[in-house]
Amino acid sequence: MAKSRQCRGCGAPLQSEEVDNSGYLPEHILNDPGKALVCQRCYRIAHYGKDQKTTITPDVACNIVKSSVDWAEAVLLVVDLMDFEGSLPPQIVELLRGKKGIALVNKGDLLPPKTTIIEARKWVEAQLGHHGLSLHTRVISGISGLGIRDLVAEILKQPYERWVVVGATSVGKSTLISTMLHQQERTAGGVPTIAKFPGTTVEKLQWKISNKVTLMDTPGIVPENRLSDRVCVDCARKLVPARAINVKVYELAEHQGLVIPGLAAVKVEGSAMVILGFTASEVSWQRANHNKFEYWLGKRCADCPQSEWITHEVTIPSHHDLAIHGLGWISVRRTEVTCALTIPANVAFSVRPNLVGARKKR
Numbered sequence: 001m002a003k004s005r006q007c008r009g010c011g012a013p014l015q016s017e018e019v020d021n022s023g024y025l026p027e028h029i030l031n032d033p034g035k036a037l038v039c040q041r042c043y044r045i046a047h048y049g050k051d052q053k054t055t056i057t058p059d060v061a062c063n064i065v066k067s068s069v070d071w072a073e074a075v076l077l078v079v080d081l082m083d084f085e086g087s088l089p090p091q092i093v094e095l096l097r098g099k100k101g102i103a104l105v106n107k108g109d110l111l112p113p114k115t116t117i118i119e120a121r122k123w124v125e126a127q128l129g130h131h132g133l134s135l136h137t138r139v140i141s142g143i144s145g146l147g148i149r150d151l152v153a154e155i156l157k158q159p160y161e162r163w164v165v166v167g168a169t170s171v172g173k174s175t176l177i178s179t180m181l182h183q184q185e186r187t188a189g190g191v192p193t194i195a196k197f198p199g200t201t202v203e204k205l206q207w208k209i210s211n212k213v214t215l216m217d218t219p220g221i222v223p224e225n226r227l228s229d230r231v232c233v234d235c236a237r238k239l240v241p242a243r244a245i246n247v248k249v250y251e252l253a254e255h256q257g258l259v260i261p262g263l264a265a266v267k268v269e270g271s272a273m274v275i276l277g278f279t280a281s282e283v284s285w286q287r288a289n290h291n292k293f294e295y296w297l298g299k300r301c302a303d304c305p306q307s308e309w310i311t312h313e314v315t316i317p318s319h320h321d322l323a324i325h326g327l328g329w330i331s332v333r334r335t336e337v338t339c340a341l342t343i344p345a346n347v348a349f350s351v352r353p354n355l356v357g358a359r360k361k362r
């Protein structure tokens with residue numbers, strides 16, 4: 001039996017008994033020693049971009065990450081700049097306390113040109129500091145290659161040989177490793193599988209980026225309160241940040257607010273004002289009259305788990321964002337705004353200093 005062999009894309013132990021389980025490969029391929037071994041699911045993702053449900057549960061993912069962190073001498077923590085709070089769940093913060101390593105703020109290519117990389121790095125460093133993590137921080141892009149050469153140089157200079165790449169699902173851990181392997185011309189053994197929906201990597205999997213340094217790819221930790229993890233596979237694909245940031249300025253008259261149909265609504269109180277709406281995925285905010293909110297919220301996908309709506313009273317100070325984990329954010333500038341935020345019951349939100357645009361003078 002070839003049970004000890006792993007899929008080179010997602011890490012699953014290869015098997016030819018259960019078609020619907022991870023690591024499946026038809027027997028004649030599995031027993032062919034000459035073939036590059038990737039499981040059927042990875043093959044379909046890579047060749048047809050097919051959305052294939054994950055087979056890993058959040059508990060199993062968390063245990064795999066724990067043992068990988070124990071194995072490693074240093075960590076590469078990956079967070080998604082477009083969903084910072086949603087991609088830094090408390091389990092990760094706990095796991096990494098006291099660990100040596102580097103925090104990587106991925107998807108830097110999606111930043112609007114006016115927000116500099118240095119600004120974004122400082123913003124993230126301050127936010128990480130609030131969580132008690134004082135890791136050296138770099139803004140990168142696994143897709144465009146931004147900052148990757150410098151990152152590899154920094155890793156190779158360190159005395160550590162075993163590095164683990166950790167983070168929430170869909171933040172771009174496997175994309176980062178793949179880009180490093182390409183830059184180091186070490187793709188002969190394949191590259192990790194990348195997909196637009198969460199739960200792609202299902203086991204730990206080692207990759208060498210130099211003769212000395214091994215990187216461990218790991219399954220994503222599943223944040224408990226991120227909208228993109230609370231929807232069906234099709235909707236998850238639409239919500240993962242992968243596009244240039246979409247910023248729109250909305251002039252709201254009295255009795256108007258912003259909605260993302262079927263997902264969220266922000267009812268703004270008070271007279272006319274200007275609000276900015278941000279997303280970096282396939283959905284976007286739209287302006288709506290208060291009396292149409294129910295109609296827009298009712299446009300839910302029938303395949304998604306239907307949790308109840310909860311309305312939160314939120315005050316957003318001037319120059320702050322209201323970020324809905326796994327969805328997007330709105331931003332106010334000169335005036336404080338009070339609003340009623342309606343989102344599914346199991347989704348979290350944060351109020352934070354604004355990421356994009358002029359900062360409040362302190």
Ligand SMILES: Nc1nc2c(ncn2[C@@H]2O[C@H](COP(=O)(O)OP(=O)(O)OP(=O)(O)O)[C@@H](O)[C@H]2O)c(=O)[nH]1
Nearest residue numbers: 142143169170171172173174175195199200201220
């Ligand atoms: N725009 C942009 N998209 C990115 C970047 N890195 C990753 N992505 C996209 O984010 C999605 C998830 O990427 P993966 O590398 O599979 O993420 P992961 O962290 O390995 O996910 P899991 O294995 O599910 O935990 C894919 O659609 C990628 O194309 C980046 O730097 N910029």
Ligand SMILES: [Mg+2]
Nearest residue numbers: 173174200201
């Ligand atoms: Mg992955």
Ligand SMILES: [Zn+2]
Nearest residue numbers: 007010039042
């Ligand atoms: Zn696979």
Ligand SMILES: [Zn+2]
Nearest residue numbers: 232235301304
């Ligand atoms: Zn859905």
